[in-house]
Amino acid sequence: MFLFTLLLFPFSFFYYVLPRRNELRSRLLVSLCAFALAALICAFRGFFMFRSPYDGTFFLYYYLENLFVCALFPLIVYLVFLFVSRDAWRDRISSFALFMLPFYAVYLPAEIFANALPLPFFYLFVKPVLYLLMTVAIASEVKTLFTVISGKGRELCISVFVVLVEVLLPALIETLWHFAFPLVLWGLAALAYVALCAFRSRLVFKLRDELIVRN
Numbered sequence: 001m002f003l004f005t006l007l008l009f010p011f012s013f014f015y016y017v018l019p020r021r022n023e024l025r026s027r028l029l030v031s032l033c034a035f036a037l038a039a040l041i042c043a044f045r046g047f048f049m050f051r052s053p054y055d056g057t058f059f060l061y062y063y064l065e066n067l068f069v070c071a072l073f074p075l076i077v078y079l080v081f082l083f084v085s086r087d088a089w090r091d092r093i094s095s096f097a098l099f100m101l102p103f104y105a106v107y108l109p110a111e112i113f114a115n116a117l118p119l120p121f122f123y124l125f126v127k128p129v130l131y132l133l134m135t136v137a138i139a140s141e142v143k144t145l146f147t148v149i150s151g152k153g154r155e156l157c158i159s160v161f162v163v164l165v166e167v168l169l170p171a172l173i174e175t176l177w178h179f180a181f182p183l184v185l186w187g188l189a190a191l192a193y194v195a196l197c198a199f200r201s202r203l204v205f206k207l208r209d210e211l212i213v214r215n
Helices: 002-048 059-084 089-094 096-113 121-152 156-178 183-200
Strands: none
Touching (some): 002 059, 002 121, 059 096, 059 156, 089 121
16 A cells, blocks of 8 residues: 555656656756755654644644645745756746656655554545645646746736645645545545646646646
8 A cells, every 4th residue: 555655756757757758868857856855854854853743623733734744845845946956947947847746756755654554545545646636737837827927928817826726725635634524525625626637737647748848
């Protein structure tokens, strides 16, 4: 069961990279840096930070903690890369998937396995899929955002709103599940999220066609 959690992001990364390996070869350093950075962060947290899973009953606290740890913090790391990198802005923006897929390949399993065993089905299967969908969908959205900001489109407000929804919903779905809301509630929310991400990314695993921005 652990293999799905461990291999989902690596397989998705190779699915993206292999068909375009000649074009992406010069940018694979981005992926290696993301992988190493995630490993360093997880090692530092494992050795020096002893955060136990929250077992309280405050819905909002659980939601905000998961939102920050699983979504906002990785996005903050990407934003740091965005401003530190010396590549052209177009290349930095189109490297979102190249950075986030290997980062989550290390970071998300470490976060999941930090919880006490035995791990429930949700953690092992649903949670990784939700964050993969988030990565795929946002990777498609940043292409649209770059086009809009550079003066070639008019969907800025729509794209920003959709990105916010894509970022905020996985932690909300997990929170609904954690507090034992009816399956029909969080299950339908998860299905709606899958539909949203699939629609916005024009087929969930079409990364290699959607994320390479060309001049």
